[in-house]
Amino acid sequence: MEDSLIQVKFLNHKHSVHINRGETVLDAAKKAGVYINSPCGGMGLCGKCRVLIKSGQTRITAEERKFLSPEELEKGFRLACKAVPEGDLAVQAEEKKTESKILSTGVLNGELKFQPALGVKDVKIPKLELGCEKSYSGLLEEKLPGASYDLSILRELADITASGEDSFRAVMVGSQILTLKRGQASQSLFAVCFDIGTTTIAGELVNLSTGESVDSVSAGNEQGGYGADVLSRINYSSQSSENLKDISDVIVSQIDELISRLCVRSGIEPETVYSLFVAGNTTMLQLFAGINCSNLGKIPFINVLGRGTLLKAKEVGLKNLFPEGDVYLMPVIGGFLGGDTTACIAAANLNSEKQKLQLLVDIGTNGEIVLNNYGEITAASTAAGPALEGAKISCGMRADTGAVDECSLDGGDINCGCIGSGEPEGICGSGLIDAIACMLEAGVINMMGHFTDKPESFPDGIQSRIQKKNGEMEFVLSDSGSKHVSITQRDIREFQLAAGAIRAGINILLKRRGLKFSQLDEVLLAGGFGAFLNVENACRAGLLPCESTGCVSRISSIGNAALAGVKRVLLDSSAKEKLEIDCREIKHVELSVDTDFQMEFSEAMLFPQIS
Numbered sequence: 341m342e343d344s345l346i347q348v349k350f351l352n353h354k355h356s357v358h359i360n361r362g363e364t365v366l367d368a369a370k371k372a373g374v375y376i377n378s379p380c381g382g383m384g385l386c387g388k389c390r391v392l393i394k395s396g397q398t399r400i401t402a403e404e405r406k407f408l409s410p411e412e413l414e415k416g417f418r419l420a421c422k423a424v425p426e427g428d429l430a431v432q433a434e435e436k437k438t439e440s441k442i443l444s445t446g447v448l449n450g451e452l453k454f455q456p457a458l459g460v461k462d463v464k465i466p467k468l469e470l471g472c473e474k475s476y477s478g479l480l481e482e483k484l485p486g487a488s489y490d491l492s493i494l495r496e497l498a499d500i501t502a503s504g505e506d507s508f509r510a511v512m513v514g515s516q517i518l519t520l521k522r523g524q525a526s527q528s529l530f531a532v533c534f535d536i537g538t539t540t541i542a543g544e545l546v547n548l549s550t551g552e553s554v555d556s557v558s559a560g561n562e563q564g565g566y567g568a569d570v571l572s573r574i575n576y577s578s579q580s581s582e583n584l585k586d587i588s589d590v591i592v593s594q595i596d597e598l599i600s601r602l603c604v605r606s607g608i609e610p611e612t613v614y615s616l617f618v619a620g621n622t623t624m625l626q627l628f629a630g631i632n633c634s635n636l637g638k639i640p641f642i643n644v645l646g647r648g649t650l651l652k653a654k655e656v657g658l659k660n661l662f663p664e665g666d667v668y669l670m671p672v673i674g675g676f677l678g679g680d681t682t683a684c685i686a687a688a689n690l691n692s693e694k695q696k697l698q699l700l701v702d703i704g705t706n707g708e709i710v711l712n713n714y715g716e717i718t719a720a721s722t723a724a725g726p727a728l729e730g731a732k733i734s735c736g737m738r739a740d741t742g743a744v745d746e747c748s749l750d751g752g753d754i755n756c757g758c759i760g761s762g763e764p765e766g767i768c769g770s771g772l773i774d775a776i777a778c779m780l781e782a783g784v785i786n787m788m789g790h791f792t793d794k795p796e797s798f799p800d801g802i803q804s805r806i807q808k809k810n811g812e813m814e815f816v817l818s819d820s821g822s823k824h825v826s827i828t829q830r831d832i833r834e835f836q837l838a839a840g841a842i843r844a845g846i847n848i849l850l851k852r853r854g855l856k857f858s859q860l861d862e863v864l865l866a867g868g869f870g871a872f873l874n875v876e877n878a879c880r881a882g883l884l885p886c887e888s889t890g891c892v893s894r895i896s897s898i899g900n901a902a903l904a905g906v907k908r909v910l911l912d913s914s915a916k917e918k919l920e921i922d923c924r925e926i927k928h929v930e931l932s933v934d935t936d937f938q939m940e941f942s943e944a945m946l947f948p949q950i951s
């Protein structure tokens with residue numbers, strides 16, 4: 341082994357790798373396939389990538405002094421993205437059994453038709469006699485008129501007929517023959533669909549012979565080690581072709597592993613899974629297909645993928661799917677309006693609804709907004725940033741075990757609920773919205789988001805929570821466990837930026853059509869975040885431009901609509917074709933160049949007054 345290489349051992353994973361001098365523990369973790377939560381993508385900005393050094397040395401950096409207390413540094417805690425080993429190192433990466441809130445069910449509006457493109461045709465061919473002047477491929481074409489096929493089908497046909505069999509089953513996608521199966525076995529056909537989110541992944545195994553759902557699966561996106569948001573991953577993947585392959589392989593092998601898990605649990609052979617349909621934002625889809633995303637990281641943010649892309653399982657590198665099986669990537673509208681948005685449109689049936697005014701909002705790091713004005717669809721995306729997913733918030737975390745996920749006012753105090761049965765360790769997006777709504781309601785902060793200067797005027801419970809730490813005001817949610825969980829003045833500012841971006845985006849789309857929020861027949865909240873938030877508090881905290889409490893009854897969650905939508909196009913080939921055509925008619929409003937957006941955004945930074 342070269343002297344310049346350093347060995348890093350990950351004790352609780354029993355992995356060990358060699359890295360070059362100057363590389364970090366986070367680099368080593370990526371090489372070893374060890375997941376370390378790193379929301380800021382290794383820039384030293386979030387302080388979430390803590391690891392414990394059990395043996396060996398690293399030089400303590402300024403970022404580590406900022407995020408870790410002297411006692412923690414003394415014990416050996418470091419930030420993986422900043423810790424550069426000076427020699428061989430043994431590391432313990434935090435390994436938590438988490439109860440993630442991952443939503444894998446969504447609502448489908450309208451009737452779901454079962455008419456998949458994938459199907460079977462049973463074929464029986466006569467025995468050919470000497471001098472008959474026919475070929476087996478000619479007979480196949482007679483039996484399946486208009487069918488297309490490639491060399492692999494001719495080879496299968498030769499093998500079947502050479503063994504004396506005269507009956508076989510053709511597995512077909514539309515008019516294309518995928519494979520020929522001996523005999524006419526009643527084996528079912530299966531397919532899988534996935535929603536690849538930046539943070540989480542959800543998928544479903546479907547029996548395409550009956551249309552029934554067989555099993556579902558969900559997990560955190562393992563690309564999280566490359567940053568919590570799409571921009572971190574675009575940056576990483578754009579640096580070199582090795583990086584692109586690296587991050588692309590992570591998601592392909594994770595999807596492969598999840599398909600395998602679904603097959604094993606259901607007792608199904610991967611060879612009988614003939615297609616995979618994938619929803620996801622433009623970056624997730626391009627990375628899944630191994631396509632360079634650097635154009636998505638710079639103006640004018642142009643996407644390579646377009647109106648629905650068909651690939652083969654073997655070219656993507658999937659092993660747990662029929663190799664010639666189709667991999668379909670949902671249509672993409674723009675660089676930041678991807679196949680997750682079009683899948684949500686399909687789930688909500690927005691492109692078939694001509695009688696209603698509907699707004700669909702998918703709240704996340706990137707807020708996607710779609711307005712259906714009696715059949716005319718306008719869409720926009722707005723950069724909300726990662727605050728609502730727990731990043732950039734001092735005690736922020738994902739919706740995992742220990743996250744405060746709900747708060748309510750109770751007499752003269754605030755009640756907080758947290759995921760799991762332990763003590764609060766941080767706060768996730770839904771908890772943050774609730775807490776801010778409660779602080780507004782109680783008067784702890786004003787419309788500008790500033791803390792009260794009269795804490796003594798509050799009841800004891802609330803008063804004791806208003807504190808000053810290191811010169812900054814904060815509202816303490818929990819101090820009972822080992823962690824101090826609070827919302828600081830800076831956190832409120834981050835929240836205002838995120839909520840303001842979403843509210844301003846909605847207002848711009850409504851204005852373009854001369855509409856008001858109160859005129860909408862329906863407001864549909866898509867995504868896991870929309871499902872877990874308290875709608876009244878979301879309006880109170882300014883995430884949605886509700887003018888009165890009367891609007892609240894028209895707001896509903898449609899859950900993981902991206903997964904429901906991709907399943908709809910998998911099961912209904914006419915819905916897929918219609919969506920591909922309708923997507924061409926969607927008007928994309930580019931907010932980053934919209935002259936009114938900045939003004940609207942500044943106004944939306946103020947918390948609203950709701951009548």
Ligand code: FES
Pocket residue numbers: 377378379380381382383384385386387388389419420421422
């Ligand atoms: S500080 Fe290390 S990943 Fe953010």
